[in-house]
Amino acid sequence: MTQQVEIVHQDGDVIDVPLNKLKKSPRNARRTPHAPADIEALAASIAAKGILQAPVVEPETDGEGAPTGFYLVTIGEGRRLAQRLRAQRKAIKKTEPVRCVVDLNNDPHEISLDENVTRTAMHPADQFEAFRELAERRGLGAEEIGARFGVSAQVVRQRLRLGAVNPALMELYRAGDLNLDQMMAFAVSEDHARQQQVLDQLGGHRPPYLIRRAMTEAKVSATDRRAIFIGAEAYGEAGGTILRDLFTEDGGGWFEDVGLLDRLVAEKLAGIAREVRDGEGWKWAEPHIDFPRALGLARVYPHPVERSEEQKASIDALSEEYDALVSEWDAVEDLPPEVEARFAEIDADLEAFGDGTAYDPDEIARGGVFVILGQDGVARIERGLIRPEDVPTPEPEPEIGEAEARTEGDTEDETRPEAEEPEEEAGAPLSERLILDLTAHRTLALRDALAGNATVALSAVVHALALFAFYPAYERPTCLEIKGVSAYLDGHAPGIDDTRAGRGVAERHAAWASRVPKEADELWAFVVDLPVTDLLDLLAHCASLTVNAVRAPFDRRPGAWAHADRLAQAVDLDMSGYWTATVASYLGRVTKARIGEAVREAVSGEAAERIGGLKKPDMASEAEALLAGKGWLPSLLRKPVPVEPESRLERLAPTPTEQAA
Numbered sequence: 001m002t003q004q005v006e007i008v009h010q011d012g013d014v015i016d017v018p019l020n021k022l023k024k025s026p027r028n029a030r031r032t033p034h035a036p037a038d039i040e041a042l043a044a045s046i047a048a049k050g051i052l053q054a055p056v057v058e059p060e061t062d063g064e065g066a067p068t069g070f071y072l073v074t075i076g077e078g079r080r081l082a083q084r085l086r087a088q089r090k091a092i093k094k095t096e097p098v099r100c101v102v103d104l105n106n107d108p109h110e111i112s113l114d115e116n117v118t119r120t121a122m123h124p125a126d127q128f129e130a131f132r133e134l135a136e137r138r139g140l141g142a143e144e145i146g147a148r149f150g151v152s153a154q155v156v157r158q159r160l161r162l163g164a165v166n167p168a169l170m171e172l173y174r175a176g177d178l179n180l181d182q183m184m185a186f187a188v189s190e191d192h193a194r195q196q197q198v199l200d201q202l203g204g205h206r207p208p209y210l211i212r213r214a215m216t217e218a219k220v221s222a223t224d225r226r227a228i229f230i231g232a233e234a235y236g237e238a239g240g241t242i243l244r245d246l247f248t249e250d251g252g253g254w255f256e257d258v259g260l261l262d263r264l265v266a267e268k269l270a271g272i273a274r275e276v277r278d279g280e281g282w283k284w285a286e287p288h289i290d291f292p293r294a295l296g297l298a299r300v301y302p303h304p305v306e307r308s309e310e311q312k313a314s315i316d317a318l319s320e321e322y323d324a325l326v327s328e329w330d331a332v333e334d335l336p337p338e339v340e341a342r343f344a345e346i347d348a349d350l351e352a353f354g355d356g357t358a359y360d361p362d363e364i365a366r367g368g369v370f371v372i373l374g375q376d377g378v379a380r381i382e383r384g385l386i387r388p389e390d391v392p393t394p395e396p397e398p399e400i401g402e403a404e405a406r407t408e409g410d411t412e413d414e415t416r417p418e419a420e421e422p423e424e425e426a427g428a429p430l431s432e433r434l435i436l437d438l439t440a441h442r443t444l445a446l447r448d449a450l451a452g453n454a455t456v457a458l459s460a461v462v463h464a465l466a467l468f469a470f471y472p473a474y475e476r477p478t479c480l481e482i483k484g485v486s487a488y489l490d491g492h493a494p495g496i497d498d499t500r501a502g503r504g505v506a507e508r509h510a511a512w513a514s515r516v517p518k519e520a521d522e523l524w525a526f527v528v529d530l531p532v533t534d535l536l537d538l539l540a541h542c543a544s545l546t547v548n549a550v551r552a553p554f555d556r557r558p559g560a561w562a563h564a565d566r567l568a569q570a571v572d573l574d575m576s577g578y579w580t581a582t583v584a585s586y587l588g589r590v591t592k593a594r595i596g597e598a599v600r601e602a603v604s605g606e607a608a609e610r611i612g613g614l615k616k617p618d619m620a621s622e623a624e625a626l627l628a629g630k631g632w633l634p635s636l637l638r639k640p641v642p643v644e645p646e647s648r649l650e651r652l653a654p655t656p657t658e659q660a661a
Contacts, residue, residue, distance in 0.1 A: 007067070009059060011104040016097035017071050019087060022080050023060065025072035029113035034078050041150030042082040047091065048148040055079050057100045058108060071100065074108040075115045124162075125174045131156060132163030158184075158246045166192040169199065181615065184247040185211035209617045212245070219243060220261055222252025226289075228377025230264045238264060265289070265373065272379050273371040281361075282383070283390070284368035291372050291382065293488060298386040298472035300367060301513030302357035315353055322346045357514045359384060366390040375495030391472065446479075462535055463527045465542035467520060470513055475520040487548040501578050508541055551636075565640035574639065576631035586634060587620040587627075595623045602632035 009015070045052075055076025060068045073080050079098075086092050103111065122130075134140050140148075142156040149156075165187050172178040178186075185208035186195050198214045220227055222242070227235070232242060232252065240260050244253040255261050269287030277285035307315070325343060329335055335343075359367070363384065370382040430438075450457050460480055467476040468484035489496050496502050517526050530538065549564035567573075581587055587595055592612070596619075600608040603626050611622045 009102045009104065011102065013102040014054065015100055015102060017057065017100050018095040019080075019083050019092070019098055020094045021070050022055070022057070022098060022100075023070050023072050024077055024080070025058070025074045025108055025112070027072075027108040027112070028074060028077055029109055030077065030116060034081060037150075039078065039081050039085055042078055043085045044147060044150030046079070046082055047086065051079055051083075051099065053079075054099045054101050056103050056111065058103060072108070073100075074103060074112050076100075123174060124180065125170055128159050128163035129170070130163075131159040135160055154246070161187045161190065161246050164190060166195040166199075169195060181208040182206075182211055184208065186215065187247070188212050188215050188245045189243055208615055212617075216243070216254050218258065219254035219256050220258055221254055224255075225373055225375055225377040226261055226265045227252070227255050229373055229379070230261060230268065235261060235264065269371050269373065269379060272381075273369065276369050276371065276381055276383075280369075280383075281364050282369050283364070283366060284387075285371060286368065287371045289373050290494075291370060291490070296388045298388075298391055300359065300363045300384040300386060300518075301470070301510065302359050302384070303514055303518055304356055305358045307353075307356070311353065315350065318346050318350055322350075360518065366392075375498045386472075443479075458535065458539070459524075459527050459530075462530075462539045462542065463524055465546075466516060466523060466527065466538060469509070469542045469545055470516050471520045471523075477520055484542065484546045485548075486545045487550060489550070492550055492552075499578065505544070509545075512538060512541055569640050572639075575633050575637040579633065579637060581627045581632055581634075582624050583617075583620045587623050588617070592616055592619055595619055598632055598634070599623050599626050602627050602630040 053076070056074045057071040057076075058074060060070040060072050062068055083092065083096065083098060087094050087096065131145060134145055135142075142153040142160065146153045146156045162183055165183065169178060169183065169186055173180075173183050186198065189195070194215060198211060202211060202214060222228075222232065235255060236242070238260060240255060240257045242253045243256050266287060269289075273285035273287045276282065322343070325339065325346075329339055363386070367384055367386050367390070370385060372380050372382060374380045450460065460478075461482060464476075464478045464480040464482040465484055467478055468482075497506065517523055527535065527538070547564075547567070549561065549567075551561060579585065581598060587598070595616075596608040596612055599611065607626055611619050611626075614622060
């Protein structure tokens, strides 16, 4: 048996110890384990530069005080773990020598505590600038720097961006007048002049979200409908640049060249407008970002067209073939190419026949189209718009019948001798005074008669409302002075036309517009002949267009608002099916307290407390995720609390005062 030679160490000796002979010291003051990310970073640093500071060790002894051949690491446990990680990955051998310093005099627990307590960490500002110097002086890229320090390339890019901020901001950060979150908000852009401008405007004591908003206010978010419509690729090909926020989820960044983006949007919309005008034959087509209002435009809608027998037969044959293919291949997951091709051909052929409605050629020759940009970033085509100068001149109304015409002078003295009567003018019209008198009697009689015929009254009301809903103001022949008004809502809530409610109203309106007669004079006969169910449906649609429950600060209508609550209660309106709390719709537009209140009501108080310490933009984003699918609504959108009306007997019962009397 080979006798082990005892090695005698002196305090301060520098020795090379095999990695597998190093152990963690039980007297190390650090009890909390090192984070895996820290060990990864240290391993990367050692791989690139070696161990820059030798671990401090003491020889391990057994119960009798004899050396075991192992060494306990008093200072440098992280370096030992990093080397072990490298050995596990086969980057080094398990017996890789590690240069260590022997300490025999100091208390191991105290010096390990000293190592972690008395050192001063580098200020982050110095770290940021040091990273920038590595990139600029040595030409190292973010990936290479990250590999040398065990951090991701994204972290390196963040530090490089922070290291390149305006020097004035860096000095404020060093002095403690700016915190890291504010620095990151300023660093969303590398424009030093803009950083200084925002600093001068807001000062250094503004919340980060306000700083970030000011830094990007002249730019267009990638979530903006214009950016979605054009796309980052086309914008970049045109020479545009995109600003990316390296510190938060920026949703795709910001398009910096707003003028270029607007030009691209205008050109693309104009191209679509030309295609529609030339392809469909409209008199004009105009591109617009939003639907232009207050232009006095009339509107026409497509009407059903009578298909020829040949067309009907073709449609029936295509539909039957389609149904037969579906039945034959319904159970097959991957269709043969020729079957898929035939499905596509049938779809194209059926689509070519249209939906059975079309605009009148005369309307197309007089009318035009708006191509507008929807809130979802998709172009929307609004057809059938008629300019005032293209509206046909209505025919003059016929005059009062001449058979019973009489002058006003005829009624003044009918007892005068025949010889003295003035010569009458043949065909003289009735006087205005007499016309007013006679038609007043007829009006009152109509009121009385209409009150006794509920069926005709219902038709008359529907007719009046339908004239308002589907025909221009110059073409509304009705004697009922029921004037419908439809408030413009998109100005209060941009994009509301693209919501579930907006699409539902538009589709219902288009369906009825295709059914009502083209000429307003023919509407009365159409309404009178409608089945009761259709008549009521048309009434409901026309009445719905006049609802206005908007609470405008300049237009206080408490009675209308109260009635809106009663109407909502009557139709059992549940706004959770129409509206969802998102950052854009609510959470990003209210205080942190209201965000917390929403989460507390819909989720729990614990969840509200958990996100309460976040920055407002982050808190709003977290709240949106927490509220998803919960159906939470702000008080203005909730179902009104029903007030039980008193019964008829209760209303008739005498009050205590009346009883006493």
